[in-house]
Amino acid sequence: MSAAISKSLESGLAGRQLSFRYDRKLPWLFRGLDISIAPGEAVGLTGPSGAGKSTLAQILAGFIKPLSGSLMFNDKPLPQKGFSPVQYIYQHPQLAVNPRWTGGQIVAEAFQPSEELLDMLEISADWLNRYPHELSGGELQRMAVARALGPETKCLLADELSAMLDPLTQALIWRTLINYKNKGLSLLVISHDRHLMTKVCDRMLPLKRFDQP
Amino acid sequence: MAEYLLEVEHLALNFYRHKGFAGQESLSPVVDLSLKLMAGEILAVVGSSGSGKSLLASAVLGILPGNCREQGLIKYRGQVLTKILRQSLRGSDIRLIPQSVSYLNPLYTIGWQLKQAALAAGVTPALVRTEITEAITRYELPESTLKLFPHQLSGGMARRVLTATATMGSPRLLIADEPTTGLDEDLITESLKFLKTLADDGCGILIITHDLSAVTDFADYVTVFIDGLSVETCQTETVVQQGWTTLKHPYSRALWRSLPVMDFWDGLPENSGRHSHGCPFASRCEGCQDLCLAHHPNISNTNEREYVRCHF
Numbered sequence: 100m101s102a103a104i105s106k107s108l109e110s111g112l113a114g115r116q117l118s119f120r121y122d123r124k125l126p127w128l129f130r131g132l133d134i135s136i137a138p139g140e141a142v143g144l145t146g147p148s149g150a151g152k153s154t155l156a157q158i159l160a161g162f163i164k165p166l167s168g169s170l171m172f173n174d175k176p177l178p179q180k181g182f183s184p185v186q187y188i189y190q191h192p193q194l195a196v197n198p199r200w201t202g203g204q205i206v207a208e209a210f211q212p213s214e215e216l217l218d219m220l221e222i223s224a225d226w227l228n229r230y231p232h233e234l235s236g237g238e239l240q241r242m243a244v245a246r247a248l249g250p251e252t253k254c255l256l257a258d259e260l261s262a263m264l265d266p267l268t269q270a271l272i273w274r275t276l277i278n279y280k281n282k283g284l285s286l287l288v289i290s291h292d293r294h295l296m297t298k299v300c301d302r303m304l305p306l307k308r309f310d311q312p
Numbered sequence: 313m314a315e316y317l318l319e320v321e322h323l324a325l326n327f328y329r330h331k332g333f334a335g336q337e338s339l340s341p342v343v344d345l346s347l348k349l350m351a352g353e354i355l356a357v358v359g360s361s362g363s364g365k366s367l368l369a370s371a372v373l374g375i376l377p378g379n380c381r382e383q384g385l386i387k388y389r390g391q392v393l394t395k396i397l398r399q400s401l402r403g404s405d406i407r408l409i410p411q412s413v414s415y416l417n418p419l420y421t422i423g424w425q426l427k428q429a430a431l432a433a434g435v436t437p438a439l440v441r442t443e444i445t446e447a448i449t450r451y452e453l454p455e456s457t458l459k460l461f462p463h464q465l466s467g468g469m470a471r472r473v474l475t476a477t478a479t480m481g482s483p484r485l486l487i488a489d490e491p492t493t494g495l496d497e498d499l500i501t502e503s504l505k506f507l508k509t510l511a512d513d514g515c516g517i518l519i520i521t522h523d524l525s526a527v528t529d530f531a532d533y534v535t536v537f538i539d540g541l542s543v544e545t546c547q548t549e550t551v552v553q554q555g556w557t558t559l560k561h562p563y564s565r566a567l568w569r570s571l572p573v574m575d576f577w578d579g580l581p582e583n584s585g586r587h588s589h590g591c592p593f594a595s596r597c598e599g600c601q602d603l604c605l606a607h608h609p610n611i612s613n614t615n616e617r618e619y620v621r622c623h624f
Binding site: 265267268270294 | 327490499567
């Protein structure tokens with residue numbers, strides 16, 4: 100750990116001097132990028148398609164290792180094993196669930212969500228017996244949200260979370276998430292919907308496309 | 313009377329699956345859907361998730377799984393769409409822009425998949441190359457995309473590739489299932505504008521979407537679905553000019569009102585928890601009466617195209 104990082108003691112999720120590109124021949128997605136999300140804060144990540152928004156979120160979730168820079172949660176690196184306090188929700192829920200599991204198995208993968216949480220997200224009991232291909236995108240996405248909102252979750256990375264949802268369900272999910280945010284959950288919001296971002300985010304972080312190799 | 317390009321009348325879908333040793337149980341995600349589309353028109357289908365929007369697309373293309381039974385009528389240019397007809401029309405006359413990026417084959421490059429789409433669309437082999445180049449420039453995809461595999465694309469790029477595959481050659485009926493999710497605003501306008509030019513050339517377009525704000529600018533009509541029931545069809549022009557309060561069904565009004573640009577979660581209808589055998593919106597409707605819980609409302613037409621399905 101470098102001296103500069105150990106000096107700044109802060110809670111929440113913090114990425115310092117992050118750089119990443121998929122291949123040496125490809126341009127940088129970002130270089131020396133700093134990002135921090137405090138508990139109870141919602142940060143909006145904006146930028147054109149292909150700018151690296153999802154990649155950055157996956158780095159913050161610990162799915163991808165940055166080529167340089169560090170990632171800290173409450174001044175400690177993310178745990179390598181067990182439940183991570185930082186949870187990532189995919190843009191496409193179909194790709195984030197086991198196709199051979201029923202809805203009930205999917206939502207209870209990490210913890211048993213309370214009836215109250217399922218009600219808040221309006222997940223009806225009979226979806227829990229269905230398999231992913233028998234559920235609509237919006238239904239699956241609500242299950243993915245329920246699955247990620249465990250008691251140990253401190254930070255949620257919402258990658259186009261509500262892009263597949265109708266406006267009513269979208270409003271419902273965001274009301275639930277903002278409820279959790281007010282109790283201290285950190286949020287990173289990726290969305291192309293300007294109006295949604297201004298309603299749910301406390302501040303915005305624009306991500307530009309680096310075009311020089 | 314003018315001929316409709318696509319007519320769906322009282323479509324119902326039942327899925328059967330085994331239960332126990334010899335038992336069967338059924339699911340009915342689509343109860344009663346009706347819509348009409350003329351050539352050169354854009355019809356938007358909006359509604360709650362799981363309301364059967366994507367199933368409607370699969371039904372028209374004839375790609376529903378084998379355990380599904382269909383009731384009602386689907387007509388294409390006045391002809392009843394039979395199983396064989398659907399098979400011969402899909403990919404050439406009738407195209408789909410699928411919702412999920414998992415429709416791309418993960419084992420082949422984008423270039424190969426675009427080529428197959430062009431050939432299926434009836435593009436002559438000699439012209440395939442130019443057609444592909446045109447398609448990728450239209451969606452601002454770099455030439456290098458052709459060598460990539462689906463997992464190497466961003467969400468927005470994959471969507472553009474799917475759109476490119478469906479718009480090769482000259483489709484007559486295009487079903488776009490959520491064509492705008494995951495795209496930034498410029499690209500949304502760009503791709504909807506392109507759909508508009510297709511419509512101006514005489515192609516009928518069915519857009520299945522959640523993005524009401526985009527719809528109102530481009531579509532001629534909008535049909536609202538809830539839980540497998542089509543509850544309202546109206547002209548978008550009236551909604552644009554006079555606002556969401558002109559909508560007749562309480563569900564359509566709630567849908568518009570909950571847009572982030574409108575009231576968002578402030579206007580969310582509360583769920584009374586009452587079980588309904590009738591109108592699917594009854595448990596959340598302010599004007600709900602006993603009649604709504606007991607019976608499905610029938611369609612009442614305002615004119616030949618516009619209708620509402622509400623007891624009141």
